[in-house]
Amino acid sequence: MRSESARLQSARIGGLAGSNARMKSRLYRLVIYLLLIATSICFLIPFAWLVLSAFKTSDEIFVYPPVWWPKHWEWGNFYQALTTLPFARYALNTIIIAGLNVIGNVLSCSLVAYGFARFRFPGRRILFIVLLTTMMVPSQVLLVPQFIMFHDIGWTNSILPLTVPAFFGSAFYVFLLRQFLMTIPLELEEAATIDGAGSLRIFFEIILPLIKPALVAVAVFAFQGAWNDFLSPLIYLNDPSKFTLQLGLTQFQGTYKTEWNLIMAASVVVMLPMLVIFFLAQKYFIEGITMTGTKG
């Protein structure tokens, strides 16, 4: 009762100031929304331009000044873009490479992260620092010798240089998984050890299910990395039948040069799978970045 009357009193005293403050916070929110909407439009315009261009006819793409909406939606652009080059072949190659990268990274990085998080061994601290340091070496530094090595063992012009390294771990993913493992209490593992379970069994039956969200994050990152990669396929693959989508797209751009409607149609197709995965797994992308970006 007392607090009720006190609140009434304070409301009476501060009535005018209160509505003023409410006005101010409403105005503040309005400004925030306006800014967000304005920047969103800026971020979305390139997408709109991409999709609308992909539907224009060859005549309409070169109208000056440029127009936004195609008069006639030319679906044939997609057909033509996808049939002139073997895009289905490129897609299949890319899926195989990306799939192997996902499997390799999830498997190897979780094993390595488990080793770093749960076992004491001499040199562990230093080795972990070395692992983190490797993230800061620009990949170009290692490019030439890696190429020479793969060339000497006859792996160039095959998917081996693009997939086998994934089975030997990747610093970023190991770090991500290890950070996640550190937050998981030891009790379950200790109980299992007392029951006589071996460490591999503990790893597969207890650890892996527990770190599933982080494994999904690694999987989507590894998929994204392999799907979007350009430099490695460019260096290692010569045979057009082995090309990935990204290589195929540059090839396409080189062939069609100024037929922007077809080039945009092909770009839409190459972007689409990544777009779908992003919408399905956005949560994991963001959690993965958050885990490594701020707790480093």
Place this chain on the structure above:
Amino acid sequence: MKMRQREALLGYAYISPWLIGFICLTLGPFIASFILGFTQYDLLNAPKFIGFQNYIHAVTDPDFWQSLYVTFYYAIFSVPLDLAVALVLAILLNQKAKFMRMFRTIFYLPAVLPPVATAILWNWILNPQYGILNRFLAVLHLPQPQWLITPQWTVPSFIVMSVWGVGTWMVTFLAGLQDVPVSLYEAAIIDGATLWKKFWYVTLPMISPVLFFNLVMGIIGAFSFFTQAFVMGSGYGGQGAGVNNAGLFYALNLYIQGFTELNMGYASALAWILFLIVLLLTLLVFKSSALWVYYGGEKE
């Protein structure tokens, strides 16, 4: 004692995939790169030791200086600009309001798409005559640069493009902002702090570790900037690195030397110079961090 040894052995066994990978795919190539830098090697004939010739060649080659100029120019403008934009977007997203997830998706999306496809898209956006950007500038009665077609606008084109891809940095900033204790802001409000003062004295110090992390990664990213630089080739009308080499980024020069010209030795020397530059810059940032990075959580 035996338990200890067993545990250590198991530990090594678990990390062995990475350890083997590290030795064969990172450490080995790293050392090999250093040695190759002193040789002449074209993959066909055996490497020939030539001393410091490659390094002398680099400092006398105008392409090398051009690539350094282009890369530094790009890094000096794009890294601070992108960090600032990412931070502003993150602050906007950190407000308590509806639809924040939708806005976050919109800002983050460009960063996950294939760089080849986004670079091709920007080639078209930046088309001086038929592109949408110059159309907007025309409507606003602003000057319309020739973008990738003129040397002086080539690097600015890349800088403009880079702003579109700040999503990943934005997400890290947002995570950092969400970790700032609300009590700090409440205390600042009681002390009568304005918006700007809250940003300057609370937000900025609290997220300085994230800023530091992003700065280091941004510098490394700018110096390995390759895919867009390569793909933009057709934007200049099919000339590999732009008019007067205006788009000759460091990594692009390295690629051309190593894999088109097959000067593997020279490319290795370039790789080591790149490594030393990045190392030096990273150390500078690390050294300076004592002055501006605040680690609140570390003082236990």
